[in-house]
Amino acid sequence: xxxxxxxxxxxxxxxxxxxxxxxxxxxxxxxxxxxxxxxxxxxxxxxxxxxxxxxxxxxxxxxxxxxxxxxxxxxxxxxxxxxxxxxxxxxxxxxxxxxxxxxxxxxxxxxxxxxxxxxxxxxxxxxxxxxxxxxxxxxxxxxxxxxxxxxxxxxxxxxxxxxxxxxxxxxxxxxxxxxxxxxxxxxxxxxxxxxxxxxxxxxxxxxxxxxxxxxxxxxxxxxxxxxxxxxxxxxxxxxxxxxxx
Amino acid sequence: xxxxxxxxxxxxxxxxxxxxxxxxxxxxxxxxxxxxxxxxxxxxxxxxxxxxxxxxxxxxxxxxxxxxxxxxxxxxxxxxxxxxxxxxxxxxxxxxxxxxxxxxxxxxxxxxxxxxxxxxxxxxxxxxxxxxxxxxxxxxxxxxxxxxxxxxxxxxxxxxxxxxxxxxxxxxxxxxxxxxxxxxxxxxxxxxxxxxxxxxxxxxxxxxxxxxxxxxxxxxxxxxxxxxxxxxxxxxxxxxxxxxxxxxxxxxxxxxxxxxxxxxxxxxxxxxxxxxxxxxxxxxxxxxxxxxxxxxxxxxxxxxxxxxxxxxxxxxxxxxxxxxxxxxxxxxxxxxxxxxxxxxxxxxxxxxxxxxxxxxxxxxxxxxxxxxxxxxxxxxxxxxxxxxxxxxxxxxxxxxxxxxxxxxxxxxxxxxxxxxxxxxxxxxxxxxxxxxxxxxxxxxxxxxxxxxxxxxxxxxxxxxxxxxxxxxxxxxxxxxxxxxxxxxxxxxxxxxxxxxxxxxxxxxxxxxxxxxxxxxxxxxxxxxxxxxxxxxxxxxxxxxxxxxxxxxxxxxxxxxxxxxxxxxxxxxxxxxxxxxxxxxxxxxxxxxxxxxxxxxxxxxxxxxxxxxxxxxxxxxxxxxxx
Numbered sequence: 001x002x003x004x005x006x007x008x009x010x011x012x013x014x015x016x017x018x019x020x021x022x023x024x025x026x027x028x029x030x031x032x033x034x035x036x037x038x039x040x041x042x043x044x045x046x047x048x049x050x051x052x053x054x055x056x057x058x059x060x061x062x063x064x065x066x067x068x069x070x071x072x073x074x075x076x077x078x079x080x081x082x083x084x085x086x087x088x089x090x091x092x093x094x095x096x097x098x099x100x101x102x103x104x105x106x107x108x109x110x111x112x113x114x115x116x117x118x119x120x121x122x123x124x125x126x127x128x129x130x131x132x133x134x135x136x137x138x139x140x141x142x143x144x145x146x147x148x149x150x151x152x153x154x155x156x157x158x159x160x161x162x163x164x165x166x167x168x169x170x171x172x173x174x175x176x177x178x179x180x181x182x183x184x185x186x187x188x189x190x191x192x193x194x195x196x197x198x199x200x201x202x203x204x205x206x207x208x209x210x211x212x213x214x215x216x217x218x219x220x221x222x223x224x225x226x227x228x229x230x231x232x233x234x235x236x237x238x239x240x241x242x243x244x245x
Numbered sequence: 246x247x248x249x250x251x252x253x254x255x256x257x258x259x260x261x262x263x264x265x266x267x268x269x270x271x272x273x274x275x276x277x278x279x280x281x282x283x284x285x286x287x288x289x290x291x292x293x294x295x296x297x298x299x300x301x302x303x304x305x306x307x308x309x310x311x312x313x314x315x316x317x318x319x320x321x322x323x324x325x326x327x328x329x330x331x332x333x334x335x336x337x338x339x340x341x342x343x344x345x346x347x348x349x350x351x352x353x354x355x356x357x358x359x360x361x362x363x364x365x366x367x368x369x370x371x372x373x374x375x376x377x378x379x380x381x382x383x384x385x386x387x388x389x390x391x392x393x394x395x396x397x398x399x400x401x402x403x404x405x406x407x408x409x410x411x412x413x414x415x416x417x418x419x420x421x422x423x424x425x426x427x428x429x430x431x432x433x434x435x436x437x438x439x440x441x442x443x444x445x446x447x448x449x450x451x452x453x454x455x456x457x458x459x460x461x462x463x464x465x466x467x468x469x470x471x472x473x474x475x476x477x478x479x480x481x482x483x484x485x486x487x488x489x490x491x492x493x494x495x496x497x498x499x500x501x502x503x504x505x506x507x508x509x510x511x512x513x514x515x516x517x518x519x520x521x522x523x524x525x526x527x528x529x530x531x532x533x534x535x536x537x538x539x540x541x542x543x544x545x546x547x548x549x550x551x552x553x554x555x556x557x558x559x560x561x562x563x564x565x566x567x568x569x570x571x572x573x574x575x576x577x578x579x580x581x582x583x584x585x586x587x588x589x590x591x592x593x594x595x596x597x598x599x600x601x602x603x604x605x606x607x608x609x610x611x612x613x614x615x616x617x618x619x620x621x622x623x624x625x626x627x628x629x630x631x632x633x634x635x636x637x638x639x640x641x642x643x644x645x646x647x648x649x650x651x652x653x654x655x656x657x658x659x660x661x662x663x664x665x666x667x668x669x670x671x672x673x674x675x676x677x678x679x680x681x682x683x684x685x686x687x688x689x690x691x692x693x694x695x696x697x698x699x700x701x702x703x704x705x706x707x708x709x710x711x712x713x714x715x716x717x718x719x720x721x722x723x724x725x726x727x728x729x730x731x732x733x734x735x736x737x738x739x740x741x742x743x744x745x746x747x748x749x750x751x752x753x754x755x756x757x758x759x760x761x762x763x764x765x766x767x768x769x770x771x772x773x774x775x776x777x778x779x780x781x782x783x784x785x786x787x788x789x790x791x792x793x794x795x796x797x798x799x800x801x802x803x804x805x806x807x808x809x810x811x812x813x814x815x816x817x818x819x820x821x822x823x824x825x826x827x828x829x830x831x832x833x834x835x836x837x838x839x840x841x842x843x844x845x846x847x848x849x850x851x852x853x854x855x856x857x858x859x860x861x862x863x864x865x866x867x868x869x870x871x
Contacts, residue, residue, distance in 0.1 A: 088735050
């Protein structure tokens with residue numbers, strides 16, 4: 001079932017067009033990949049979906065509702081959560097408090113929709129264990145390594161029990177072994193019926209976990225399909241993987 | 246119609262003066278990202294210096310202006326940049342604001358020490374000579390002012406667009422480090438922009454002195470007009486800044502000409518720059534959330550509830566013991582220290598946790614005092630009413646400014662404070678023109694609080710109670726949300742937090758605490774007047790709060806006592822008066838490095854001792870960046 005639809009989204013910054021009529025959707029229970037060279041507009045598209053950037057043109061629909069004009073916090077309350085490529089962790093708070101504050105904000109606004117009727121403290125502890133942050137739980141968030149801060153942002157996003165999870169380059173800064181278990185976690189999250197939309201440079205991870213992959217180049221979606229289809233696409237090879245062959 | 250042309254000329258001329266001041270402000274802000282609250286104070290000191298050179302030392306006016314604008318002011322600007330501002334690169338907006346407040350207070354202190362208060366009439370250049378344009382009379386001084394504005398506009402345009410160093414100035418805003426990699430000497434670029442900014446402040450100060458008068462505060466507050474114009478240019482665009490300055494000059498001039506001279510309206514005229522600033526802020530487009538940073542401020546340790554209770558009980562006990570040993574006057578002074586401490590506490594959630602700066606906290610204290618005086622009740626309910634009214638006004642101030650970024654929010658508090666000074670506190674609603682109000686002292690059933698000893702204990706107990714409340718807040722869900730909001734607004738929004746209401750509640754809470762303190766202060770003094778709550782008094786208060794430590798309750802206690810002691814020291818040892826201001830200003834320089842204030846060093850001392858002098862227990866808190 002299609003949960004998120006971004007239709008014909010265009011974003012202009014002054015004279016620069018960052019996203020040019022891009023359309024994209026994400027289905028519940030699926031991991032959808034969004035790949036493309038640097039500057040292709042991936043993060044801008046994420047900002048449009050979460051309401052941090054107003055599109056010049058186009059619409060964003062979520063659960064069959066037009067949310068293009070909704071504020072960021074209203075979208076979050078409807079079940080959209082994200083992580084950031086350039087980190088936005090709360091540096092003054094400990095890792096545990098980061099997740100706790102998210103659980104507390106969520107509990108106030110979304111009691112009806114929430115599946116876990118646990119105290120925020122319990123939610124935070126479980127999530128910290130789930131993404132493997134136990135060792136860092138009491139460290140201030142601005143003292144942990146980048147990879148750990150990314151996992152922290154994932155735990156924080158999961159505290160909203162989101163229907164749609166947007167992950168912006170979550171694996172950079174993780175070791176090979178950590179990336180492996182991170183991929184399993186992504187499949188698990190999709191298995192819970194969530195839609196996962198992931199921007200990632202690690203091709204191996206993308207090919208392994210994604211049900212569908214969209215390729216963005218110069219702000220336009222140039223290909224979409226299963227990982228195998230996309231890998232075989234000539235345009236994609238040309239634009240993204242280079243013309244070596 | 247005869248008047249119209251004359252008022253238009255007057256408005257344009259004043260506007261030209263504002264434009265010179267505002268363009269300096271925009272230049273320093275856009276090249277260093279530091280909003281210089283002391284801009285007007287620089288102009289003030291330089292206007293005094295110019296007076297000294299011409300009237301006292303007998304230099305010809307042109308030479309004096311050349312020396313001041315061309316040499317003294319740029320040196321002062323470059324010095325301020327070198328000593329204070331350079332260390333602030335990347336510091337939070339609140340910290341940079343407070344450091345420039347420190348500079349402002351230092352400059353006022355210095356001016357008062359060097360040029361003691363006395364009447365100093367200032368002649369315009371060329372006396373009253375001038376010529377007629379139709380029905381309007383234009384003095385040569387007016388002409389100089391307009392010419393100065395035109396030259397400044399042309400000069401800045403040429404500098405920023407034609408000269409190599411101008412391009413470097415613009416680039417330094419975007420990325421200092423990158424600019425350095427390309428071989429530009431960023432320190433020179435930044436020092437130059439401060440030097441030019443200070444020169445423009447000096448020029449504006451000197452030109453406007455015949456209009457405003459050679460006064461410490463009026464010239465310093467001239468900066469509000471400059472802010473208003475600069476906000477029209479959104480602190481970036483010089484042409485729009487000039488437009489804003491001219492509009493403001495005209496609005497003021499027409500108000501003088503055409504508003505009937507009643508008491509209320511005369512206050513309104515004085516408040517026009519503040520109203521203009523408010524309007525410009527409201528019309529400025531909504532700030533977008535910036536992403537791409539991970540910031541954290543290592544707070545001081547938060548004590549457990551048990552420990553805080555014990556310390557609180559000790560403080561009240563100590564105050565009770567001290568009350569027996571002290572004289573009446575000393576009792577009152579100590580009580581004043583605790584009341585000021587509560588005002589400082591009102592800044593802890595707002596500035597310490599939330600990162601917002603209020604430049605006008607004394608105004609809320611005044612609202613609390615007026616409320617209790619007007620109710621005329623000695624019951625504790627009067628204090629609650631004082632808190633409630635102040636909280637309501639605080640929420641109202643925050644409401645229109647909801648959409649704004651931190652800096653603009655701080656500026657709107659400044660405009661609000663000035664409006665209250667000029668319009669409300671002077672009106673019959675509050676103190677009346679040059680009036681005062683008597684405030685009944687708090688009475689509790691079965692307890693006699695009339696004496697100074699009892700009131701000291703009550704003040705100490707009130708401080709402890711509010712302090713415990715603030716600590717409980719810090720440990721609560723709301724406290725975590727405040728820190729989270731300060732660290733990453735974008736992160737909070739994506740978690741579903743509606744920051745507007747969180748901010749309004751925060752402003753209301755802070756104003757409420759200040760209003761409560763106002764009720765206590767009124768009861769302590771028993772007579773209060775508008776001068777007790779002026780905007781200019783709020784600035785040292787903010788500075789001391791932040792220097793002492795605005796992130797902790799202990800810091801608030803220290804700040805309150807310091808604020809109480811400052812005037813005492815200044816009157817006991819007049820020679821030290823200026824020195825005290827200087828020390829506070831110097832201390833503010835340290836804020837760029839440690840935003841937790843002086844008190845955090847005391848905490849560290851304690852920790853070192855208990856750890857057997859092993860400093861650097863914490864790992865370095867380098868910012869994590871992707």
